Amino acid sequence: MKVINKSNFTEFVGNLIENDHREVVGVQSKSSKFAFDPLESAEDLRLDYDVTILPPKKYFMPQRETLIEYNTEEGEMETVNEVIPRIILGIHPYDLIAIEQMDKVFKDTHEDPYYLDKREQSVLVGVNMVNVSDWSFADTMGTATVDSGYDVMLTDIGDKYALEVGSAKGSRLVEKAGSAVNDIEPEEIKQVKQYKKELPNKFRNDPKFDPFELPTLLKEYYGKDEFWEENAEDCLSCGTCNLVCPTCYCFDVNDINDLSLTEGERLRTWDGCMLEAFAEVAGDENFREEKAARYRHRYMRKGRYMYNRFGDIACVGCGRCSAQCLPDIADPVDIFNKMKEGTQ
Template structure:
């Protein structure tokens, strides 16, 4: 663990910005909300934020991207893959988002290796920050994601007039090489651990049982359509809960032709299982056209399906879905607690 003074940290970040080999993004305040955005000055960083609107996955899996272009010329048809990789440093990632990225790494390197995601991931340096403030809709402490010991290249902890910096990889070590740092004292190491302990006490929302019980609980309530219909009654099927989620990775693919029909691009963009057309297949059949079934699928995916395949609960408790849902029916903490309470009655 290293220690860097606040002013030296600013100089370190501004030095990264001044380099031309990597884009630097960080958490900043925008109209009373927090976002990951291009960073122009270290003073713009807001590392005491509670939660960002969108997770940092948007830099690894863009909302929209062209994956190939095609052209027909004089009877010949050609296709050329497109893969734009911007080397990038992301500053200010909370532990729950780092854990979400680790889940995404598993998904995109599974049976089919997605080079579009993986190439961006290889060229990305992740600088995490331990939380100081907590969103009122977050329950990350219950999910074991309020802190993490992995998934970062560097991890920052605010100690007042200085930052403690934990090094998680050789990329992080190399990045820190030219920064003015010193070794942490035993007292400073203990202070970091104290910060991590204290942040867990700041969460007001909590899952009232172990998340390890979720796969079994959901399996037992899969056919309980009264529960799913009652909870999804006011759902708009807008898909916002999917789109702000740090572990959702579904996408749609569309060929976009030029008006001449002689050329075009294949584009993929974020998709979500709450959207009415998500499960439409060839011939127009929709095998999940019922709103309650789509609603159920979202919770099953978070608490059981991903667990069955990878051993991870795919809800990291960030609270984004709950805070962005207009009818306020997307809160996993409430839904899971209600399900558990109903089972106990």
């Protein structure tokens, strides 16, 4: 473990912004919320944020992405894969774990070069949480701290950051800070340990379930139609809970032709299982026409389907869905508690 003074860290980030060939992005304040965005100044970086509006998945899987361009008249088709090398600063542990889960998905069966190339060209600099969102239950989900998934990990210890290197990429980045980085002192190691000891006190304490009970609980509740209908009653089918989720990766692919119908592009855009048209297929059939069926599917996917496939619970407890659902019905803690307690 190493340490760097906060003022030296700000100078280091400033140098990266000015001189590094990669784009430097970091968490910034946007009115009363926070978002990952390219940094113009090191002073704009906010490593004390609680949660960002969108997770950093947008850098590996953009909201809109051209996959190919084609011209049928010329008989031409070209693959487009725009990769911007990036250093991403300030990723919380739960988002690092979500990225590890996404990596498995995009490497499984058919490797996805669009996602994987962007991951390869990114350096992930994590930060342990200073402030915690009121909606987060990451400690219950075991995602409040991480031992892997980062290239560099920072912990705020007063006027310094403790710094852990997690990969060769991270090591090369830290080397750029030169003599500003020093070996950690025993007293500073104690501060990191104390931080980790006190961290659970910052989270809401109402989850009543163990994450690894969820696959069994969800299996039991699958056929309880009344439960899902009652809980989904106020759902607006807006899809927000999907789009803000760091482990949701569903997408749609469409060919967009120009007016001459000879040239066009194949576009990949984010999609979400809570949207009405998500499970629509040819012949005007829809496998999940009722909102209760869509609502149930989202929870099944978070706590059961991904576990069956990869051994991961696909909810990392960030709380974004709960915070952003207008009718306030997307909180996984609420649903999982009800299942655990056997209530509606």
